[in-house]
Amino acid sequence: MISTKGRYALRVMLDLEQHEGEGNIPLKDIADRQEISKKYLEIIVKELVRGHMLNGVSGKGGGYSLCRKAEEYTVGEILELMEGTLAPVACLAEGADVCPRADSCLTLPMWKEYHQMVHDFFYGQKLSDLLGSRDPVYYI
Amino acid sequence: MISTKGRYALRVMLDLEQHEGEGNIPLKDIADRQEISKKYLEIIVKELVRGHMLNGVSGKGGGYSLCRKAEEYTVGEILELMEGTLAPVACLAEGADVCPRADSCLTLPMWKEYHQMVHDFFYGQKLSDLLGSRDPVYYI
DNA sequence: CTAAATACCTATTGACATAGTAGGCAAATA
DNA sequence: TATTTGCCTACTATGTCAATAGGTATTTAG
Numbered sequence: 599m600i601s602t603k604g605r606y607a608l609r610v611m612l613d614l615e616q617h618e619g620e621g622n623i624p625l626k627d628i629a630d631r632q633e634i635s636k637k638y639l640e641i642i643v644k645e646l647v648r649g650h651m652l653n654g655v656s657g658k659g660g661g662y663s664l665c666r667k668a669e670e671y672t673v674g675e676i677l678e679l680m681e682g683t684l685a686p687v688a689c690l691a692e693g694a695d696v697c698p699r700a701d702s703c704l705t706l707p708m709w710k711e712y713h714q715m716v717h718d719f720f721y722g723q724k725l726s727d728l729l730g731s732r733d734p735v736y737y738i
Numbered sequence: 739m740i741s742t743k744g745r746y747a748l749r750v751m752l753d754l755e756q757h758e759g760e761g762n763i764p765l766k767d768i769a770d771r772q773e774i775s776k777k778y779l780e781i782i783v784k785e786l787v788r789g790h791m792l793n794g795v796s797g798k799g800g801g802y803s804l805c806r807k808a809e810e811y812t813v814g815e816i817l818e819l820m821e822g823t824l825a826p827v828a829c830l831a832e833g834a835d836v837c838p839r840a841d842s843c844l845t846l847p848m849w850k851e852y853h854q855m856v857h858d859f860f861y862g863q864k865l866s867d868l869l870g871s872r873d874p875v876y877y878i
Numbered sequence: 879c880t881a882a883a884t885a886c887c888t889a890t891t892g893a894c895a896t897a898g899t900a901g902g903c904a905a906a907t908a
Numbered sequence: 909t910a911t912t913t914g915c916c917t918a919c920t921a922t923g924t925c926a927a928t929a930g931g932t933a934t935t936t937a938g
Contacts, residue, residue, distance in 0.1 A: 599825070599826060599827065599828065600826050600827060600849075605827065605845065608845055609844075609845070612844050612845075673848070685739070686739060686740050687739065687740060687745065688739065704749075704752050704868045704869060705745065705748055705749070705752075705868060708813070708863060708868060709740075711859075712859060712860075715855070715859060716856075719851075719852060719855060720852075723848060728844045728845060728847075728848060729844060
């Protein structure tokens, strides 16, 4: 399952997208609208800033804003940043040790295909695609 | 990530498939071949028996055996049995309460599509497909 | 009939991740 | 300079994961 961190991060990004052009958006406003504890969102937003997904400005009049256009974010990069990896098994995560059973593993090819499919799905979705009416995304 | 329970369950099923026609296979043999603790496998195998994935026979000469032909199992049903659900978010799990935010949730349609894709992927794979050389499974 | 082999059952454990909360410091502006 | 905001460290409760421990029930082989 996708954790709350990943899901809330998407909601924060979408909230900012919906209030683009309004300057810095205080986290309090986002927390109120999304009905998520501001304290918990702080953790999530900190990681988003570190991952160069958005800008934070301190002080009065401060808040957060997108640092790219909404069409330039993919759902995949946001989820991968928050979840660590999208790999279904540890041996396919980035920087994982090579499994000694890899050569004889009957399931590894399936996991690889699955991982590729998941990656393509999420990286094929722009953040801006989540707004408005939705056309299914097909896979080949 | 898919848990060890799901992954080990697949390996147990594949092991039994590879020793089909040899009667009851003691768990000890499977544990030795797969290099997994027999005690831990007991938990997994118990759930597989409960889920009508295999037969267990007690006593000397006992062991486990598939209760269907290998082509009649899908990876999806095995994983779903062990993992509980394949849903990426709680509100899409079987028997989940309807989320009050569902109507306005911008991400729900994406999660639904994703869930459908994952379901189709795993239910489209027969257990017997995992043996031998592998043709990629394509999705439309 | 008995010993061995096997499945089956309940309970317990340590480690780790999840989903937060608490309280304060730093920065910037009105 | 007071207020508003982000930013930082630390803490905690709960639950899940991945196993281990120790026993009971069942069946067959000798």
